[in-house]
Amino acid sequence: MEFSSKLLERAVNEMSQLPGIGKRTALRLVLHMLRQPKEQTIGLAEALKTMRNDIKFCKSCNNISDVALCEICSNPGRNEAMICVVEDVRDVMAIENTSSYKGLYHVLGGKISPMDGIGPHDLNIESLVNKVKEGKAKELIFALSSTMEGDTTNFYIYKQIQDYDVFTSTIARGISVGDELEYADEITLGRSIVNRIPFESSLKL
Amino acid sequence: MEFSSKLLERAVNEMSQLPGIGKRTALRLVLHMLRQPKEQTIGLAEALKTMRNDIKFCKSCNNISDVALCEICSNPGRNEAMICVVEDVRDVMAIENTSSYKGLYHVLGGKISPMDGIGPHDLNIESLVNKVKEGKAKELIFALSSTMEGDTTNFYIYKQIQDYDVFTSTIARGISVGDELEYADEITLGRSIVNRIPFESSLKL
Missing domain, CATH: 3.40.1360.10 (Dna Topoisomerase Vi A Subunit; Chain: A, domain 2)
Structure with missing residues (x-):
């Protein structure tokens, strides 16, 4: 991809480092930012920077x-x-x-x-x-x-x-609520029979 | 979506302003950034900010x-x-x-x-x-x-x-190179017949 601007090229390259975002998508996103008010992109950049610098992980649970x-x-x-x-x-x-x-x-x-x-x-x-x-x-x-x-x-x-x-x-592994039995995979269906629960306790949920 | 951190919430909200990026994708991208070295996110933020502030549009062609x-x-x-x-x-x-x-x-x-x-x-x-x-x-x-x-x-x-x-x-509108005729839509096919070109000039391309 040939870019007419180094600034554009750098922004696209940085964006395309993100998972699932290729060069074309990155270019589309960056060109969208150029059409939006300047404050919006600055806001995004600031939010990412502040988050990365200041965020903490809970010392107990790592959340x-x-x-x-x-x-x-x-x-x-x-x-x-x-x-x-x-x-x-x-x-x-x-x-x-x-x-x-x-x-x-x-x-x-x-x-x-x-x-x-x-x-x-x-x-x-x-x-x-x-x-x-x-x-x-x-x-x-x-x-x-x-x-x-x-x-x-x-x-x-x-x-x-x-x-x-x-x-x-x-x-518990089992059939999801709303799922049809015939489409369930056999391991899940098998486990859901082995680990069956009393009908009365299912009524309480 | 309930966030355990305001910084995270703000970053996700800003990311999800981009077209085609919903809250879930934004969260996935932001959590990815948190797993990468800090320099990478700062680099992205700086690239976006510099681009938005300094990029110019050509005074003649608007490129x-x-x-x-x-x-x-x-x-x-x-x-x-x-x-x-x-x-x-x-x-x-x-x-x-x-x-x-x-x-x-x-x-x-x-x-x-x-x-x-x-x-x-x-x-x-x-x-x-x-x-x-x-x-x-x-x-x-x-x-x-x-x-x-x-x-x-x-x-x-x-x-x-x-x-x-x-x-x-x-x-020119016509059949793309490599395309099969039977799958072409009728308007394109019709135009490609009306606007046919001499065979000799097609050989030069």
Whole structure:
């Protein structure tokens, strides 16, 4: 791509570093910015810069936060003994949206994936294991993606803590609400039969 | 969407102002930035800010440029009497990539589109008409999209300049190189037969 301006070229190159944004999309976005009022682009640039410079990760759960200890960890109404283990911040937001969980979280920052060069030491596993060793956590709920990497990560953490007094659970796998049975994959369907629940308790949800 | 950080929320909101980027994509991009080295996000923010503040539009053709008169307009090897009329900067880049045009350009900045509230006075039409009136341009090549808006814009400009001594042409519409005839739409196919060219001249391309 030949650019008529170095400034344009640099902006396009920087934008196209983002995942899923190629050179053409980057050019489209940058040209859009040039058509909008100047304040809008300056606002975006400032927001990104301030965020990257000032954002903090909660010292306890590693969730993104504006203060040292995040709102969830510092909320006295939360059950401190229950820790939900998730991959990233988006999962915390998704579970918080359901309003059905009142424990704390622990954000790993990814999952073990040798293919992508991510090992256990690249994740926040040690601090989680320490919480268990110190006896702070009584239940760990594994809420990772149901993929090989997610299962590997669950199992790795499980091996580290199995000798301690902690109950471990994993979120239920089954047929999504609203899904038709005939389109479900066989592993999910099989698990949902093996892990069936009393009909009366399903009525309470 | 509930955010655990105001800084994160602001960055996501600003990102999601861009066309084709919703809140979820914006969040994915912003979280990616947080995983990358700090310099990368600062670099992006600086590039966008500098671009928006310092970029210029060529005073003659309205192309994006780092200087007052763009490289194409200031190139003495270019044919000044021939002006290719295009919608935006991307079209200039596309035509320049073909290396088959040695005239100048005129970037309109869009096309007449009453549905989007864009009238002739929102585009750089007046300066183009002035170039014709001053006798600088001997040929105008209309290279706008082959849509109703493009055709309307072509016709609007044509009406303004038809009494002056200028030749107007439009880029050829026809079957794309590599396309199969049976899949071509009938208007394109019809035009390509009406505007057929001598076989010998097709061999020279």
